[in-house]
Every structure is written in C-alpha cells, then in structure tokens.
Amino acid sequence: MSFAYDKLMGGKNGLTGFIILAILILIVFPLLLDSFRLNLVGKYLTYAFAAVSLVLLWGYGGTLSLGQGIFFGLGGYAMAMFLKLEASSPENTAIQSTPGIPDFMDWNQLTELPWFWEPFSSFTFTLVAILVIPALFAYIIGSAMFKRRVGGVYFAIITQVIAVILTVLIVGQQGFTGGINGITDLRTLNGWDITSDSAKNIFYYVNCFLLLGVIIASRYILTSKFGRLLLAMRDKEDRVRFSGYDVANFKIFIFCFAATISAIGGAMFTLQVGFMSPSFVGIVPSIEMVIFAAVGGRMSLIGAVYGTLLINFGKTAFSESFPELWLFLMGGLFIAVVMFFPNGLAGLWQDYGHYITDRFKSVKNLFVKPASATKATTVENS
Amino acid sequence: MGGYTYNELGAIFAMQGFAGISLFSVLLLMALGLAIIFGQMGVINMAHGEFMAVGAYTTYFLSTLTETYFPGFMPYYFLFAIVLAFFVAGALGYFAEYALIRHLYKRPLDTLLATWGLSLIMQQTFRSVFGAREVSPGLPDWLLGSYQPTEMIDIPLNGMFVLALTGLVTFGVFYLMFKSSWGLHVRATTQNRLMSGAVGINTKKVDRYTFALGCGIAGIAGAAFTTIASTGPTTGTLYIVDTFMVVVFGGAASLLGTIASAFSIAQAQSILEFFISGSMAKVFTLLTLVIILMFKPEGLFASKVRR
Numbered sequence: 001m002s003f004a005y006d007k008l009m010g011g012k013n014g015l016t017g018f019i020i021l022a023i024l025i026l027i028v029f030p031l032l033l034d035s036f037r038l039n040l041v042g043k044y045l046t047y048a049f050a051a052v053s054l055v056l057l058w059g060y061g062g063t064l065s066l067g068q069g070i071f072f073g074l075g076g077y078a079m080a081m082f083l084k085l086e087a088s089s090p091e092n093t094a095i096q097s098t099p100g101i102p103d104f105m106d107w108n109q110l111t112e113l114p115w116f117w118e119p120f121s122s123f124t125f126t127l128v129a130i131l132v133i134p135a136l137f138a139y140i141i142g143s144a145m146f147k148r149r150v151g152g153v154y155f156a157i158i159t160q161v162i163a164v165i166l167t168v169l170i171v172g173q174q175g176f177t178g179g180i181n182g183i184t185d186l187r188t189l190n191g192w193d194i195t196s197d198s199a200k201n202i203f204y205y206v207n208c209f210l211l212l213g214v215i216i217a218s219r220y221i222l223t224s225k226f227g228r229l230l231l232a233m234r235d236k237e238d239r240v241r242f243s244g245y246d247v248a249n250f251k252i253f254i255f256c257f258a259a260t261i262s263a264i265g266g267a268m269f270t271l272q273v274g275f276m277s278p279s280f281v282g283i284v285p286s287i288e289m290v291i292f293a294a295v296g297g298r299m300s301l302i303g304a305v306y307g308t309l310l311i312n313f314g315k316t317a318f319s320e321s322f323p324e325l326w327l328f329l330m331g332g333l334f335i336a337v338v339m340f341f342p343n344g345l346a347g348l349w350q351d352y353g354h355y356i357t358d359r360f361k362s363v364k365n366l367f368v369k370p371a372s373a374t375k376a377t378t379v380e381n382s
Numbered sequence: 383m384g385g386y387t388y389n390e391l392g393a394i395f396a397m398q399g400f401a402g403i404s405l406f407s408v409l410l411l412m413a414l415g416l417a418i419i420f421g422q423m424g425v426i427n428m429a430h431g432e433f434m435a436v437g438a439y440t441t442y443f444l445s446t447l448t449e450t451y452f453p454g455f456m457p458y459y460f461l462f463a464i465v466l467a468f469f470v471a472g473a474l475g476y477f478a479e480y481a482l483i484r485h486l487y488k489r490p491l492d493t494l495l496a497t498w499g500l501s502l503i504m505q506q507t508f509r510s511v512f513g514a515r516e517v518s519p520g521l522p523d524w525l526l527g528s529y530q531p532t533e534m535i536d537i538p539l540n541g542m543f544v545l546a547l548t549g550l551v552t553f554g555v556f557y558l559m560f561k562s563s564w565g566l567h568v569r570a571t572t573q574n575r576l577m578s579g580a581v582g583i584n585t586k587k588v589d590r591y592t593f594a595l596g597c598g599i600a601g602i603a604g605a606a607f608t609t610i611a612s613t614g615p616t617t618g619t620l621y622i623v624d625t626f627m628v629v630v631f632g633g634a635a636s637l638l639g640t641i642a643s644a645f646s647i648a649q650a651q652s653i654l655e656f657f658i659s660g661s662m663a664k665v666f667t668l669l670t671l672v673i674i675l676m677f678k679p680e681g682l683f684a685s686k687v688r689r
Contacts, residue, residue, distance in 0.1 A: 064491045144676035153426045153490050154679065157626050158672060164623050165668045172661030283623070287498055294495065327506035334499025338492040339485060 014219065017302045018212070025208045025305075035197045042204040042272045044312040045211055047072075049265025051292040051304035052211075053258035056218055058290070059298035060227065061254045062234030063151055067159030068262045068289045070166055071134040073281030075263025077170075077177075078133060080276035081117060082126035083186035083194070103185070108175030117176075123190060130267045131260055138259035139252060146248040146255075151237075160283055167282035182277025186270070195274060207268045214261050215301050221257070222301075230254060262289075291330075294337045297346025306345055394656055397537070402652035404541040404610050407548040410644040411603030412621060413628040414555055415596035417640045420629055422572045422592050425483060426494045429501035430625065431618025433597040436474060436504070437467035437604025438613040439512055445519030457522045460605075464547070467605040468598040475597025479590045487589075501618070508615040518612035525609055540609040547606055551599060556637065558595075568592055627671050633681030643682055647671070 029041050050068045058064045090100040098111050105113070119125045141162065145155055170177045178184070186194065193199060221227055233240045233247055241247050270276045279285065288311075296307020311333075318326040341347055386394065416430050427433075441463040448459040478500060486493045525540045559565040570578040571585045579585050607613065628647055632639030647667060654663035675681070 058491075064494070066494075145679070148676070148679050150675075150679040153424070153494065154630065156491065156494060157426070157630060158675060161623055161627060161668055161672055165665055165672070168661050168668075169665050172659060172665065283619075287495075290495065324506060324510060327502050327509075331499040331502030331504075331506070334502065335482065335496050338489075338496040338499070339482070342489075342492065 018215065021215075021302050021305060022208075022212055025211075026205070030201075030204070035200065038204055039200050039272060040316070041309070042200070042207050043269065044309055045207055045305070046265040046269040046272065047289060047292060047312065048211055048305040048308040049214060049268070050262040050289040051296060051308045052214055052218060052301050053261040053265075054290055054293040055296075055298060055301050055304045056221070056230075056254055056261075057258040058293065059300075060222060060230045060234065061251060062237075063251060063255070064156045064290065065159045065255070065258070066156045066283070066286050066290065067163040068258070069281045069283075069286035070159070070163050071138065071259040071262035072266040072269070072285070072289070073166065073170075073276070073278070074134045074137065075130045075266030076270045076276040076280060077183065077266075078120065078126055078129045078263075079267040079270040080183040080186060081120040082123060083189060083270065084183050085113075085117065085121045086189070087185060087187045102178070102183070104178045104181070104183075105175055110175045114176050130263050134259040134263035135256040138256045142252040142255040143248070146251040149248075151251075160286065163282055163286050167278045170278040170281065178277075180278060182275055182279075184275040184277075186274050189271070194271060200272060203268070203272045207272065210264060210268065211305070214264065215305075218261075218301050221254075226250065226253075291334055291337070293344075294342075295333065295344050297344030297349075299343060300346030303344055303346030303349075310345070395653065398653045398656045400537050400541055402649040403545055404538075405652055406645050406648035407541075407544040408603055408607050408610065408621070409624060409628050409648050410548055410641060411551060411606060412600055412625040413632070413640050413644050414552065414637070415599035415603070416625055417629045417632065417637065418555070418559075418568075418599075419593055419596040421636075422568060423483075423487060423589055424490050425487070425593075426490065426497070426626075427483075427593075427596070428494055428497040428622065429478070429504060429618075430497075430597070430600055431620070431622035432501045432504035432508075433471045433475060433600035433618070434604040434607065434621065435508060435613060435615070435618040436471045437601030438608050438617065439508060439517075439604070440467040440470045440601065441605045441608045442512070442517050442519040442613060445521075449520055456520070457524065460522050460525070463519075464602055464605045467601040469601075471601025471604065472594045472598030475600075476590060476594035478597070479593040483593065484586065484589065505615045505618070512615070514615060516612040516614040516617075519608050521609060544606045544609055547602070551602055552637075552641065555599070559637065564588075564591070623668075627668065630675060631671050631681050633683040636681070636683040639681060639683030 025041075025045065030038060033041060050072050053071075054065070054068060084102045088100065088102045093099045093101070093103065093106070096103065096106040098106055101110060101113050120129070141159070145151075145158065150158070170182075171180045173179075188194060189199075194203070222230070229240060229245060229250055233250060237247055266276075266280070269280070292308040292311055293304045294307070295311055296305065297303030311330075314329070315326060318329060337344060343350070412430065412434055415433075416427060419425055419427050419430075441460070444459055444463045444466060448455050452459075478497075482496055482500065483493060486496060521540070525543055529537045529539060529542065557565075559568060567578070567583045567588050570581075570583060571588050575585055578588075604613070607617070611617075624647065628644045629640060631647065632641070632643035650670070651663050651667045654666055658666070
C-alpha cells in the first residue's frame, strides 16, 4: 500500500492534487455542464495527454519537442481510418462509382483501397497501431538524433520540420488521407453509434480514466530511478554520461513514451469529436501543446491538465467574442509564462498556495482547538 | 521526363532555375539574419518571419504614401523603401532584444517560446492595422517586364533585381563581419563570450546590435519579397521553417554554409516543383534535409565554436 501511495500518487500532496483533479473531471464537470459543453471539455482533455507528455519530455527530460502534434495526429488518424472504413461499408457507399472505399477516395478517382488502409479494418490492429506506430516513429527519430547527441534547439527544430512534412503530406495526398478536410463523417464503432449523446458521455469518462491512468503511469516513471536520471540528464548531461549511463537510450525511451501518450489523446480526440484533420498535426497545434504544459507548469503532471483546460476555456470564450484580442492574449501569455513564471500555475501554487492553505488551516484550528484560540485572545486582552 | 525535347528541358531548367533563384534570394536574406543571430547568441528567433513581414508592410506603406501624395516620385520610392524596411525592422529587433531576449540567453528553449509569442502578437498587429487580406505595393515600372535571352527562356526583371540586391546585402554582411572592427567583436563573442568580455568587448551591446542587424536584414528580405509575391499577416510563418532548415543545414555560424544551403534548397524545391506537385516537392526537399541532418547533425559547413 505504501508503495502505491509513494510511487503512484507522489505522497500526500500528490494524492490530494490527484483526487481534486479526479473529482473535478469525473464529478463536477458532468454535473455542471450540459452534454455539448461536456463534450467540449472532453476534447480539451485529449490535448491534456499531449501536455502531460511534454511535462515528461520537456519539463523533466529537458528536450523540447515541437512535434507532439505528429503523434497526436498519428493516433487520431489511426482511429479515424478504422472508423472511416466502418462508415464506408459497401451498403453505405452504394452511390459511389466504387462502393466500399471512403468517399474522399472516390472523389479523387481511386478505385481500390490503398494497401496501408487494409489492416485498419481490424479493430485490434487499430488499437495496437495507435500505441505502437507513434512509438516506432518516435524511436526512429529519437535514435537517429539522440545517438548523435543532437538536442536542444536542433531537436526542437527538426521535430517541427517533421510536423510540417507530415502536414504537407496529408494535405497534398488528398486521395489517400482526405486532404485538408481530414477524415470526416465518422459514425459507428463496431456498430455502436458514436454520435449519440450517451456514447459521447461514455467516451468522456473513458477519456478521463485514461488520462488519470496516464498521470499515474507517468508519476511512477518519474518517482523511479529512471525519473531521477531524467532530471540529472536535464541538468548535467555529461556528468550522467561519464557515470556510465547511456544517455541516448533514456531519452529515446521517454520520447517514445511521450509519443504513445499523445497518440492515445489523438485517438480519443477522434472518438469524441468525430473527425480528424491536418490542422491538429502541424506547427501551430504542436506549439500550442507546449504552451498548455508551460502555463500549467512544466514540472507538474496535474498542472499540465489545468493549463490545458484553462487555455482552451479562454480560447473558446475569447475567440467567440473578441477573436482579435485572443491572439494578443495568447502571445502575451507565451512571453509572460517564459519570463515571469517559468514554472506555470503549479509554480505559482507552490510559491503562494500556502497563503490559501494556511488560511484553511487557521480556520480549521479555530474549530479544532478552541481552547488555544481563547487563550490567545485572553493573552492579547491582558 | 519523357515528352520533352532536350531544348525544352534546357529551357525548363533555366526558367525553373531562375524561379529558384528568386526563392534563393529571399531565403538567403532571411537566413543570413537568422544565422547571424543563431550563430552568435544561440537564440532561435521564431518571430524572424514577422520581421520580414514588417519589411514588406513598410514597403507597402511607403508605396501607398508615395502613390497618394507624390506620384512623380513613384519610380524611385522602392530604393528608399528598402532602406526604410531595414531600419524599421532593425529598430523593432533592437527593442525586442532589449525588452525580451536579453533576459533569456541562458534558456534557449524558452527564447523559442517567447519569440513565438512575439510572432503571434506581431501577426495580429498586422491583421489589425493592414487587414487580413494580402496586399502588394505598386511596383515601379522598371521592375516589371522580363528579359528574353532566347525564344523559350523568359526571365522576370524583378527576380534579377532581387538577386542583385541579395548579392549586395550578402557582400555587405561579409564585409561587416570580416573586415570591420565591429565584425571582429562579433566573431570574438561568438567564439568565446567570457574571454571577449575580459578583453573589454561590451558583449551585451554586441548582442543587441547583432540582433538588430539580423532583424534589419529580414526587413530587407521583406522589401525584396514584395516584388515576388503579395504579403499577408501570416506570410512570415510560411517561410520560417524553410529558413530554419537553411540555417541548420548550412551549419550554424557559417555564412558560406548558409549561402550554399539556401542555394541548394531553393533550387531543389523549384526544379522538383515542375515535375511533381508543389506540396510533394516540399515534402521531398524537407525530408531529404531531415535525413541528411540525422547523419550529419552539424550541417554542411560546421565552424568550430567553443561554448
């Protein structure tokens, strides 16, 4: 039990934070919000997967990836391909010139399903693909770069370029990928209507539990010896290397792990929102994911979730009423976070949170120990 | 490549090659500024594209002004616009370094985020001031038209002008970096910041002017850019990734490498563009670069720098 308490929850503070988050997303939001807003929150929470992955990779590992959108997209597209194949059964697509292939392929004069789409008609394969393909991709990128000791800004730029390549590829190869519109019009999952409210509610809860699970898994990694090495590598990479550790392998591992997490988020995104498009892959979404993590606190797994929620609430609220103001605000936020509170919301809580908790405690003391309180007043009076 | 005669192929290569040279000019001008900044301070300026847009909008602003108030001055305004673009973008860069970047030298990844924030703010400013639509300044007559060495080859004059301008700026940068005493200070700071400070070089001042110079050159790139395409609020972002690749591929802190890599990237892209679609040309070019960089992370011409 104490293992679970220390390793998975991160002690007393970690447990409290975790429980508050769980109550918020599992109980408070579903009670307060209508089905549409809840779905919106669910969408935001899928971004939180990417933000959490960046806490691991960037906050603890010190390697900034400007390409988490790649993995978010890979996961999302894998899921979307499965759903699309199911939606384009020969009966549903009888009006096309080639029935049985997705509609956008038909519009682009394709007459048969491309080979890489074939395996995605199996649900098991799709689930495995969501977890494995992004990790494999990350392994290739990571081993090529970390083994040659490429890091820092170079790594950030290369990942960004890969995100651009993937976006341009998806947009350009309309017949195979659905182009700029993405893969849309997804209806059923193994015969179960995913557009209904009840399905969306269920996905919301699945998403929450996955997110909480990911946080626990990440916390386990961070509290293990590996987590300590990760921090050591961030601060003095050479010293870790001279101590006999293979720095590259640790970095590759955390990069792959981060990729898998983001991909889970992407897959959940597709399920809840009902489509996937290249606008969630490229530079802008990738860098937005970084700002989610930065605002929440780059060293805090739970903070990253709050950061994601906060920014997205803000974005929705502002871009509905003042779209112009939003970009200014967002830009200002980037600068402010970096310059004035680099540890984000979690850092602010750590620095100033005790003012609030202390007040709670003093209120509690008032009730718990009335004797000492009266004593204090009498002393003051005398 | 069947279906084309040798003559036609030659003409295609010449014309696409020249289109590539226009792209090369803009990329090189952008990359020069970025390379100087990155090479010296290790700072990645994500707002570099927006500094280019500042130059482009300055040109547009000046052209509108001239057209309305001094129509007779139209043939000459462009030369002034280039100079003005340099100073406006340079001044903004100077200010950005003072207000923002100098606080973040120890945290290069954070500079990346802060300058991205800056770029968002600048983009929105362009949109609020000049509107979301793309604008292009009225060009003087002597920049329009084209030069035809043979029947099949058709080379636009504006491209040649931009090429000449790029040559001039590149030469200027070389002179400044390798012949002037200021350049000596910059190179000394790049090689060993602490020692440079110890021998009495004001490295902070060097940093600030280097940053301003880099942004100023981006401004010139913007002025040159207006002759090739129209400018919108997000124009800068379109070029920033390519420019990064130019700098990284050329090897940071190596001006020669920057020129070579800008040339090869621009040529590869525009010649490929003729045979396969534009988007696939971009994919191939970038992918090739990424793969090369995976095997040779230090780029084409790595200069030895002690950090």
